[in-house]
Amino acid sequence: MQRLNNRGNEAPMITDRWRVRLDVPAETRHLHIVRLTTAAAAAEAGLDAEEVEDVKIAVDELCSIAMAATTATDEVLSLEFVAVDGELRIEATIPSAEGMELDDMARAILGATVDTFAFGGGGRGGFQLTKSRRVP
Numbered sequence: 001m002q003r004l005n006n007r008g009n010e011a012p013m014i015t016d017r018w019r020v021r022l023d024v025p026a027e028t029r030h031l032h033i034v035r036l037t038t039a040a041a042a043a044e045a046g047l048d049a050e051e052v053e054d055v056k057i058a059v060d061e062l063c064s065i066a067m068a069a070t071t072a073t074d075e076v077l078s079l080e081f082v083a084v085d086g087e088l089r090i091e092a093t094i095p096s097a098e099g100m101e102l103d104d105m106a107r108a109i110l111g112a113t114v115d116t117f118a119f120g121g122g123g124r125g126g127f128q129l130t131k132s133r134r135v136p
Helices: 028-044 049-069 104-113
Strands: 017-025 076-084 087-094 116-119 125-132
Touching: 017 028, 028 049, 028 076, 028 087, 049 076, 049 087, 049 104, 049 116, 049 125
Parallel strands: none
Antiparallel strands: 017 076, 076 087, 087 125, 116 125
C-alpha cells in the first residue's frame, strides 16, 4: 500500500508503538475506569468510533466474567494495552480467576466485536484480545 502526504508525495510508513498499564480493584464498580481507559487506548490506536465501541463491549464482557470468577476479596485486575501499527492488543490478569469460563453468548459477543480473543491459561486467570482498524 502506498501512503501519500497532503502534497501527493509518497509518505514514509509511520510505526507507532506504545504501552499503557492499568491496575484496578477487581470489583465491578470499577468497570467504568476500565471502559474509559479502553476507549482512550482504542481511539489512540487509530480505531474508528464503531471499533472503539466494539472493544469496549468486549473488554466489559471479559472483565465482568473474570471478576465473577475471582475467589479473593482483595484481588487486582491488571490490564495492559499495547498499540502497534493500528492494532490494539489488550491483556488482562486476575490471578485467582483461573476458573473463568465463557458461555455461548459471551463467545458470540466476542466473535462479533474483536479479531481474536483467548482466556485463562498458564495457571492464571485473565484474557487477551486484539482489534485492528479496518483498512478503507
